[in-house]
Amino acid sequence: MTEQFIENIRNVLATRADGRGIEYRGIWSSWGEVGAFGDKIEAALEAAGASRKGRIAFIIHNRAAHAAALTGLLAHRRAASFIYPIAAPVQMAETLRDLRPVAIIADVDDWAKVSDVAAEIGAAGIILDGIDKAPRLEGKSDVPADILDAALSFEDAAVEVLSSGTTGAPKRIPMPARILDRAALSAPGAETEGEQPVQISVWPLSGVGGLCLFAGSAATGTPLVLLDRFSVPEFVDAVKRHQPPSLGLSPTAVTMLLNGEFDPKDLSSVKGIFGGSAHLDPDIQDQFEAKFGIPIYWAMGATEFCGTIIRWTPAMRAEVGNSKRGSIGTAMPGIELRVADVDTGAILPTGETGVMEVFCPQIRPDWVRTTDLVAIDPDGYVFHKGRSDGAITRGGFKILPEKIIEVLRSHPAIADASVVGLPDARLGAVPVAAVELKNGQTTTPAELSDYVRNALAPTYVPTQIRIVDALPRTPSLKPSLRDVRALFEDAAAA
Template sequence: MTMARTATNAEDLAALCRQTLAQDGPAVRFEGHWTRWAQIRAVASGVEAALDAAGVPPGAPVAFAPRNSPASLAAFLPLLAQQRRVRMLYPFQSPEALAAQIAGCEVAALVMERGDFAPAVLRALAAAGIVGIALDPGGAAAVGARAEVRAALPCELRAPALEILTSGTTGPPKPFAIGYDVVLGYVRQAKALADARTGPAAPPLLCFPLSNISGLYSLAMSFLRGERVILLERFSVAAWRDYVVEFRPPAGGGPPAALAMILEAQVPREDLASLASFSTGAAPLDPDVRARFEATYGIPVLQTYGATEFGGPVTALSLDLLRTYGADKAASVGRPFGGAKIRIRREEDGALADAGEVGRVEVISPRMGPEWIVTSDLGLLDADGFLSLHGRADGAIQRGGFKIVPERVEQVLLAHPDVAEVAVVGVPDARLHEVPGALVVPRDPESPPEVRVLDAHVRAHLPATHVPRAGVSPAHFRARSRSRPTGARCARFWSGMRYRRTDKGQGALALARPIATIPAKEMGAGAWLRRRSTPAISTSTSGNRSRVRNCASRSRRTTSVAGCTRCTTPIACIMILTSRARDAGAA
């Protein structure tokens, strides 16, 4: 795309945001109260005034860590109207982790809710010469020590864009630029849908985090073009059910975790009678959960496939496709749309796969350009062109909409002085598909680190979605069996565990029976866990060794923590931790 075209798109989007800000009447309903457009304008004007007063040049890039709140929604508009390059950050992480991210940002200012400016963040801003702009319900203002704004910023001459952290579809998460032309395309798509609609429409429900691609997509399809919206801090069954009952929308949607939550809450079937379908995406969906939801409510579940790197969804299952091709396609993520193309490449020899063969998914997304985008997703295309997904080629843990690279969590845990060895795996979860779990070998088996200490350590370096958490079961065992592991042994090991949810919504991995009571012959060569195939740990305690192999069934990858082949010396203490699964809001 030419610079002239890029400039025109930025100008068009800026003009649209100014037009949206000029409206009157109700704008955002949040926690039962309506925020009017006059209040949205007050916050937007406050952001512009605070940036100007702090000496931030009009073209300078800024960082933005929005929460799902009316003030954060309001702040989006002036940042886009000023045609800035905006680096999106996640607010749901520890102050220390956010401070570390800020130190690496080439930005002039950080905009976020006032309550998120913790001392660690303020110190990082002062050290980097970045201005803090705090959002309040009625305005915005600079916070912290006044530091000199950076005089020279490498991003100044780059095209306006939103830099969003990828979920890991094409590799480790990284900032990825979504141009103003892509955002403007979302707006135009929404306008076309609105023009084709007959009768009044329910106000859109926004429940995805505003800092990721799903949140941006839903925001641009509604609020940016001046629609009044219903905003949730995060998805909750009660709020979603109230929305459906009050406004009776013809279709519903939410993160995949929402389906299990709705079933668990036993929402009455009649409450959802208006819904002809439920759309979901951004994360794997358990086929059993989908089948139970459809059987319980008679509502077809329509899945999509997209990623930040694609600029949004590229395939979708529709009611028309389902009616035409039947229930056999219900588990798929549909067909490509909007000019997108999908192909599958075999991992064994790199050749293009035939219909029905599983391989690595490659995508052309016209929003982003004509090049093929190579992903780490495994999938197959059937003879009718429907895409089905079959896990990951890189062993990433798929926690809701986040792909967590195990090595990243392992590196952080290994940096703790009380940790000798560690392996991080994906633990099955009915709502989020997987949550990260860690096997930790302490340096001192007689005095292992407490869970809260490891939790705080990881939380200080990584987003909350990466934190292995809650539920610890130390035990000694002797690894006597040296036979090759099988899928059955994996299943038997995991059958000794159950995932429970406390009254506060905190997930915990508990042992149905202690590790010490599980016969070694059931565990194979130690504790076999579903995992990637790359080596993870090498235990030094008493000459013990660790091995990583694939299951004989070849259905899953596994990790073993095994005793030495020359003796039966037990390997210290093993702690099993799993992540907090507070709800689907971070999914």
């Protein structure tokens, strides 16, 4: 049985061939051109002898040819596994040896990094050099039968999307086509009334945020504007040209817009910001809404649930106003939430803080325990309190990094902060912090230590605070805890 999501994509390609499809660097490709390019991808795979049993590895960028190739893979029912293009060549090679794909789709520059390992593992290459050029086939697919028999099928996973990689190496999350309907519904602004005239995406296609926007566009024919990365001038220019009524942004993008130098009238078409992926400081939200007059509707999702599970909507905001300040909203329709004791697993009463458990029958038939610490008020509004897996045990005292981050972010000079634990021979672990300053602001590590000491117990004061030009981030713009930790480990080794 062909899933409705795939049928929707095929219908868009067939009935909206002349309509705007994907814009990249100011040039539009119609849905017809997108579909034709996807057909060329399938033709190249067939010419390579790429078995339908095997997966396709895809080093995917936010570019028109890449989005069109993904559309073709889905329309032709090929299973794709994403690889982050920012990964080091040695990491790409290790991943490809583990995946054993029948083919690798890569941009011309990325192909140079993986051509040797492709020959080693018997994977054909499909090389992309823009949507206006036919994909180039390199080599033949020669993957052993036993590898093919053990591979994920399209029904198992239409795509394998990558988690954010905030705390370590990104995890592969299989998403069957039947689940991608949920991704489309999780796209920012999906619950607003009426069709979206255009979507502007800065989220990487390799992650669930970018996949949600892509899925929503491909399944409904909504024009999609792709940006390689978030740049305030480029983003504002896209908004001025396309006049979208809503936007999907990360906390970093919200902060960069708040601190950017442009006329607030440039965002006059925007009636709402639908954001997620990480914590948004309520003070930043207040400042943004006051400066631009645009309400922010924050949300929380997870790759494992294929998108958003908790969100704000305009109707909710109209009902409760600012009385739930700091909340990430309520559960989406069809999703149930509860809070459990971190240590015993006992279900906790309303209002108490514990680990969040989620029942999402579209994804799994059972309750799933997350690592997010939350409290749910009597009206069902969820307040995020940190992560249980990020707790630092310092001399027997449990420390939640989010508490330190919250205090550091409240300092007038700090734009953002990240806190990790480092091993300590005497105490077991100690917190350290890296901070990013607001434009034109100054402070010192000593001043910041005193600032934390005045707000929290002594055990929470970081043993080191480093001021950096910019926090290292994942492709989804979350602070990369692994790379933050490396900043301190590298300094200690020097």
